Amino acid sequence: MGELKLVRRQRERLGDQLYGQILERIIAGELREGDKLPSENQICQAFSVSRPTVREALMRLHADGLVTTRQGSGTFVKKRPSDQLTRLVSVSDIAGMLRCLEVRIGLEGQAASLAAQRRSVPEMERILEALATLRASFTDEAVPALADYAFHRAVAKASGNAFFAELLEMLSGPIQGAMGVALGLTRAGSKERARRVIEEHEAIAEAIEAGDAEAAGLAMRYHLNRSRQRVTDGQRDL
Amino acid sequence: MGELKLVRRQRERLGDQLYGQILERIIAGELREGDKLPSENQICQAFSVSRPTVREALMRLHADGLVTTRQGSGTFVKKRPSDQLTRLVSVSDIAGMLRCLEVRIGLEGQAASLAAQRRSVPEMERILEALATLRASFTDEAVPALADYAFHRAVAKASGNAFFAELLEMLSGPIQGAMGVALGLTRAGSKERARRVIEEHEAIAEAIEAGDAEAAGLAMRYHLNRSRQRVTDGQRDL
Amino acid sequence: MGELKLVRRQRERLGDQLYGQILERIIAGELREGDKLPSENQICQAFSVSRPTVREALMRLHADGLVTTRQGSGTFVKKRPSDQLTRLVSVSDIAGMLRCLEVRIGLEGQAASLAAQRRSVPEMERILEALATLRASFTDEAVPALADYAFHRAVAKASGNAFFAELLEMLSGPIQGAMGVALGLTRAGSKERARRVIEEHEAIAEAIEAGDAEAAGLAMRYHLNRSRQRVTDGQRDL
Amino acid sequence: MGELKLVRRQRERLGDQLYGQILERIIAGELREGDKLPSENQICQAFSVSRPTVREALMRLHADGLVTTRQGSGTFVKKRPSDQLTRLVSVSDIAGMLRCLEVRIGLEGQAASLAAQRRSVPEMERILEALATLRASFTDEAVPALADYAFHRAVAKASGNAFFAELLEMLSGPIQGAMGVALGLTRAGSKERARRVIEEHEAIAEAIEAGDAEAAGLAMRYHLNRSRQRVTDGQRDL
Structure with missing residues (x-):
């Protein structure tokens, strides 16, 4: 070197x-x-x-x-990092993806806590619909990245504070890019990975539905932290 | 009523x-x-x-x-709550188990963050040994509750602050009781549950090994929060 | 009604x-x-x-x-809310100010933790300069809102992740509006308030300088939470 | 050396x-x-x-x-550390005091959040009484350490989970020792320090009274973190 x-x-x-x-x-x-x-x-x-x-x-x-x-x-x-990852994106994109997830941990963790306290019935329905679409998109020919982003946007909207959804929107380019890569890896990778990604989203939705602010914030931050690790780790099922 | x-x-x-x-x-x-x-x-x-x-x-x-x-x-x-749960413990025990987990979220979340910053090489080895024993105990005839408690004690010790292990020791009665019940349910329940319990412990150990204080605290609190939900939810795989 | x-x-x-x-x-x-x-x-x-x-x-x-x-x-x-507050801004602005602070708790709390881990020597200097300017602006004829915003931007930059400063920039309109109002109240209000505002910024800077990620995140979130309370509370010294 | x-x-x-x-x-x-x-x-x-x-x-x-x-x-x-500190306690006591505060950050942060959600009217009254006694004890000939401990015990009890108060009780020896030293320094030190100690307790009580779980946990952890810094810093007003 x-x-x-x-x-x-x-x-x-x-x-x-x-x-x-x-x-x-x-x-x-x-x-x-x-x-x-x-x-x-x-x-x-x-x-x-x-x-x-x-x-x-x-x-x-x-x-x-x-x-x-x-x-x-x-x-x-x-x-x-796996060959798949490095075939899909350039090095500077990988750095950008990791950087973007770092911001989202603070931003969306807070949004999920507030969503647990404030979500209306239709907002909760939209979260659950996005979860169902995400679940289906791993077996279908659909694109998981869109469903994944829709889920996170639905949580941000349910926070009752429009700034969360607006800031998420500003990050939507890097977020959807990163999701495309991460979920591409997940589909190519294994059923184990897909299962984990779905379970993490389920935990977030459940905590919001139960109105448990602490659990919702925790589940969101845990999910984004694990996503960060999945980006650079192609070998194992995270 | x-x-x-x-x-x-x-x-x-x-x-x-x-x-x-x-x-x-x-x-x-x-x-x-x-x-x-x-x-x-x-x-x-x-x-x-x-x-x-x-x-x-x-x-x-x-x-x-x-x-x-x-x-x-x-x-x-x-x-x-599942019949299995209610056969195993009295109602006041269930309340005690949930109460005990609530305390542990604060206490052990902090211990795991500190362990990520301070664990020595032998302390990390003991955490990984306890994880291996826990993994094995779901397939063997062994008792998962002992391995589970050993894992949490090893993390507390690796915090470099003896008070964490001492307070955990004081809670060891209710903790081991709760673990016995929860893991009993898990074994009786399904492979899905056992897998999730093991994965949650793996995430804690990985974050401590990587020296990532934020991820370690998050993984520990997420695990204890999910354990709390598993106590009262016998129907589904959490 | x-x-x-x-x-x-x-x-x-x-x-x-x-x-x-x-x-x-x-x-x-x-x-x-x-x-x-x-x-x-x-x-x-x-x-x-x-x-x-x-x-x-x-x-x-x-x-x-x-x-x-x-x-x-x-x-x-x-x-x-104090007459001063209501003379200065419209009701929808008050709601916007509170909403903006809510987002900043998640965003800037994370940025402060990362700044404690990553700030370079010149980045730390800029944080301390902004603090000195803020301190002076309460006694001078200067405008505290500019110094306050400069402090928070310096912390965001020291996080080593450009997304934090970019998102803060997008919120700069409502943030500076809110700071103008809140600090206007503070100057009009009392020396007690000014002292508290300065002390809270000092605690953030100290924790970042000491490299203590947990303390830095805590100090930032505590400060923004108290700021939120100061917006609606004109009577007392918060 | x-x-x-x-x-x-x-x-x-x-x-x-x-x-x-x-x-x-x-x-x-x-x-x-x-x-x-x-x-x-x-x-x-x-x-x-x-x-x-x-x-x-x-x-x-x-x-x-x-x-x-x-x-x-x-x-x-x-x-x-100040001469006052080192006259009052041995080195191993200082280490013990710092260690004890580290545990309390996790434990009491969680207790304060739960107290904000669950405190009954008489429990809130006891917290406010302890605060009033603490305030008075800095001007009187009274012993602040007792009032300080009473405040923290009242918060733990208001959590609605008896384990918090029991674990705090087990730490009461080191806690009261540490408080005696820290508050001794505070009284000897300056009015500034006393004011800050009182303000930090007020912020905790206010957040619990307002039922704001996030703010209560934050205020408690911030206070204990600052206390930790006060132990080793005799020169300045923290």
Whole structure:
């Protein structure tokens, strides 16, 4: 990895660029599972970046479950995103998808709690309809990403606060892109994955229907957190 | 239900007693799924208790998913805990089990977040061993409740704060009782339930291993919240 | 209140419209502190709306601390927003301000946690500069709303995820409007209020500087929650 | 610091022992504000402990706000607990106090949320009485620690779940010890500190009275988090 320079792009954080370029090497197979990454010092020098930039990139790789740190011996590649994922999207899209899910955890967690307290009867019906469509779309020829987005929009609307649905709308591009990829992987992947995705949505809908604000917020944040892990993990059923 | 008086017991909250006595009627089949409960006023008079006491009991039944409120038309029985559950434990035990899980959500959620930040290598190994034992105990003749408790104790110990394990120890009686019942139901119930219980523990262990404090706290609280729902819901696979 | 009909507006939730119209009566002094509101049934009939709509409006008035429920005897006006507030903004703006703060709790709470984990040295400096400007603007002739917004934007940027700052930007209209009003009240109000506003920002900055993700998220959500209460409470120092 | 060996004690985590012994050096003035700590490697060798043990001790010092890390240049002493604190308690007591507060954040945060949903009228009165006593005890000759503990016990009881009060009771020794010290510092310290302590309790009581579960949990966790910082920070008004 040492012979490479950071290709600097305008208007993008250095930490993000470095993250993307290490991720590219993992995807390309230049860095394989179990391989040790260069030390922080070596990365600083190889890419001509400061230590905080290196730490930020490593922290993000860590949070995405791509590398692991064994105390006292360094940082190692933990897993490689699936070939399916890397055929479907570019590296910068993967970073964008993960970033988008991070925002949604705060935003939609709050919306789900409020929906449990305020949803009207027709709003609850729309949530359940979207859930039924999502369930069907895994067996049909339908497109799960649309049903998935419809579910999350229905929850946002049921919060009784129009700002939630509006902000979600602004994220709809990256969200639907990410869902398309994640659910594409899920369908290609296995029945196990599809089952888990459906169960997570069911837990959200149940908690909203029961009027349990704490459980609804928890179920939504748990689902988005797991989705984040599913993006980078093609090997296993999450 | 109107002809019954509240049998008052010493040292127990009136709201709890009323909760228990309505739950008994649901379990005994005197109140069936879909039946409408008397109005708040009628319950006040029938049991000679104040309105806040009635509200507390109803709120608890609601939180436990046993009744549902249709706005403008009243409160209805939503489901009956399974016969298996009611054969295994008394009504006051069910209330105790639910109460105990409520405390654990706060306590163990915090412990899991700290464990993600502080667990040593041997502590992580003990968590993974307990997970393996739990997984095996569903197929073997082993006792899942012991393995389950061992898992939660291992997480508490990995928090690096001895108070968490000590408080958990103080709750060990009700916890193991509840686990015995819940896992008994799970084994009797279906493979689906067992799978879900195992998956929830896996998500906790993974987040602790990845050092992700937010995900670990979330996964623990989600698991305990779902366990709470499993206690009162024998019909479905939760 | 009974003689009034709900003036229906397009594209606005009925519950919001009802909320606004009851709030107007409180502000206008038609409903005074301690006055009992009509029953849910009476409101349904007076405004020709369904019971869920009435409940939603009442729940919101409750959450805003404007009414209180005494169990068994009904809903009462708890306090009247200050004259200052009602001179400064229209009722629909007050509702918008509260709604905007509700979204920010989820969004900025998450951003503050991430900022504690990822902020670079220059990002931390910008947070501290904004804090210093905010502190000065209460004594100077400066405009606190600009400094306040600059502080929150600096935290969002330090999250290392550009979506947070972008979404905040989209809310900048209502946010700055609300800050102008709230801080206007604060300056007009008392030194106590100004001190509290500054202290809350200090707690956020300290936690981010210390790298404590949990404390940073907590401090941000606590601050926005208190801000919400300050909007409707002109009498006391919050 | 290099010439010292870790005095190993039975039954106490190595990380805790190391934490305590570095803390002792800070308190004794052997390590002063701004001083650089030895590197992880040097500490490993000086105390004959493993690197994870060193990291755990450093992380705890960091979380307690006693040291700070400047990326790329090492770990530095940030502040020294006040002389008052160190006159009042031994080092192991300080560690115990911090540990106890950490548990209470999870436990009492949950209890406060439930209290907001379930407190009866007499339970709310007891919370407000304890608040009034606490307020008075800062001006009187009374003992704030007793009033403080009474407040927290009243909130736990209002949760409607007896386990919360029982677990709090089990922690009452360390809690009252810690409160005695913290409030002792507060009285000795300044009016500013006393004011803040009272305000934090007021925010908890208000949210419980308003029935706002989210705000109540948030206010309680914020208060305990700030208390944690007050223990080690004698210089400033927190």
